[in-house]
Amino acid sequence: MDKTYHKFERKFKREIYRLSFIIGAVLCSIYLYRTYMRGDYLDATANLIAVTFSISGLVFLHFSKNVGRIHFIPAVICTVLFIGSFAGVPSNPDSSNLFWCLIFLPCIVLTLGHIRSVPYLIAIQVISYYWLFIDYPDWMNVNYSQHARQTYIVSSNLLIMMVWLSEYMRFKLASGLYRESLEKSRMHYLSNHDELTSLYNRRGFKEKIAAMQSHNKRQIDQHAIILIDIDDFKLVNDNYGHRFGDLVLKNIARLQLATVRSTDCVVRWGGEEFLILLSNIQADQVKKIAENIRKNIEKTPVANNKHSINVTVSIGVAFSEETENIETLIDLADQRLYAAKSGGKNCILFASPLTH
Numbered sequence: 001m002d003k004t005y006h007k008f009e010r011k012f013k014r015e016i017y018r019l020s021f022i023i024g025a026v027l028c029s030i031y032l033y034r035t036y037m038r039g040d041y042l043d044a045t046a047n048l049i050a051v052t053f054s055i056s057g058l059v060f061l062h063f064s065k066n067v068g069r070i071h072f073i074p075a076v077i078c079t080v081l082f083i084g085s086f087a088g089v090p091s092n093p094d095s096s097n098l099f100w101c102l103i104f105l106p107c108i109v110l111t112l113g114h115i116r117s118v119p120y121l122i123a124i125q126v127i128s129y130y131w132l133f134i135d136y137p138d139w140m141n142v143n144y145s146q147h148a149r150q151t152y153i154v155s156s157n158l159l160i161m162m163v164w165l166s167e168y169m170r171f172k173l174a175s176g177l178y179r180e181s182l183e184k185s186r187m188h189y190l191s192n193h194d195e196l197t198s199l200y201n202r203r204g205f206k207e208k209i210a211a212m213q214s215h216n217k218r219q220i221d222q223h224a225i226i227l228i229d230i231d232d233f234k235l236v237n238d239n240y241g242h243r244f245g246d247l248v249l250k251n252i253a254r255l256q257l258a259t260v261r262s263t264d265c266v267v268r269w270g271g272e273e274f275l276i277l278l279s280n281i282q283a284d285q286v287k288k289i290a291e292n293i294r295k296n297i298e299k300t301p302v303a304n305n306k307h308s309i310n311v312t313v314s315i316g317v318a319f320s321e322e323t324e325n326i327e328t329l330i331d332l333a334d335q336r337l338y339a340a341k342s343g344g345k346n347c348i349l350f351a352s353p354l355t356h
């Protein structure tokens with residue numbers, strides 16, 4: 001499945017590990033205190049080991065970036081605690097340690113997931129059945145009653161079934177929801193971006209403007225529009241082929257993105273025409289950016305293994321001080337671009353030429 005989904009799953013697991021360790025540390029500390037006060041030092045030692053395990057798990061989790069690598073550690077800790085509780089303290093008069101063992105079963109399923117937990121659970125159940133019916137040496141003073149054994153077998157199996165099923169359903173639901181949201185965002189991306197250059201398309205630009213206007217309560221801060229058109233692009237296609245033309249478009253898109261700030265919006269406005277919306281910016285900075293774009297494009301060759309050419313662009317710029325309406329601003333920039341083309345190309349017009 002998708003890498004990002006695994007990342008999302010790992011985050012989920014990390015929280016489960018953390019929760020398991022915290023619960024383990026708190027419960028075992030309480031029991032450590034009680035057993036120590038009771039003078040039951042064997043039990044107290046087992047609890048001390050459990051507390052140490054849980055705290056080291058938390059420390060490890062805190063410092064490890066990639067939780068994927070430590071998938072088995074919490075499960076191993078749970079298994080050790082399980083075995084410790086099962087076999088280490090069997091002299092408990094009311095067999096209550098058997099029921100504390102049940103805590104670790106959900107932890108194992110949740111940390112390992114519905115697939116990896118299966119062999120663990122089978123192994124744990126086989127070991128615990130063996131321990132339930134084993135002839136313990138006399139010094140261990142084990143006395144699991146028939147009732148305790150039966151109750152343990154029924155409750156542990158029911159618990160495993162319930163937790164396993166809920167983890168299985170959670171996984172299916174989460175991966176389904178994730179796939180759905182991934183598909184939605186993919187569709188949204190495709191409808192708002194140009195396939196060739198990955199820049200915004202007109203639809204994406206409209207959405208961006210609407211978002212900026214609603215964020216700034218209908219008025220975008222001081223801004224400017226730069227309209228860019230490749231000079232004699234038809235000749236590029238005619239001389240070097242359409243695929244080379246596509247390469248030129250991609251290179252120009254890349255150069256624009258490299259020149260503007262990450263907050264600016266670069267749009268493929270038409271076939272060989274691009275629009276840049278610079279927001280929150282002073283006029284002199286706009287002029288610098290436009291000039292940098294023109295120069296960078298002019299001096300950077302576009303090459304494949306057959307051809308290497310330099311292309312130029314003509315640019316028209318309009319500033320928000322001239323009009324508040326974005327459509328009118330684009331029209332102004334377009335008129336200047338047209339004038340730049342008529343005036344000899346490879347140049348920028350920041351103001352409309354005087355008409356007589």
Ligand SMILES: Nc1nc2c(ncn2[C@@H]2O[C@H](COP(=O)(O)OP(=O)(O)OP(=O)(O)O)[C@@H](O)[C@H]2O)c(=O)[nH]1
Nearest residue numbers: 230231232233234235237242243245246271272341
């Ligand atoms: N390779 C390629 N060419 C495209 C694409 N979209 C539009 N074009 C071409 O861009 C060219 C635009 O040509 P014109 O509008 O005549 O403009 P021009 O040749 O750049 O001339 P001036 O604008 O006057 O400098 C046409 O040949 C289109 O086929 C595209 O996605 N890929």
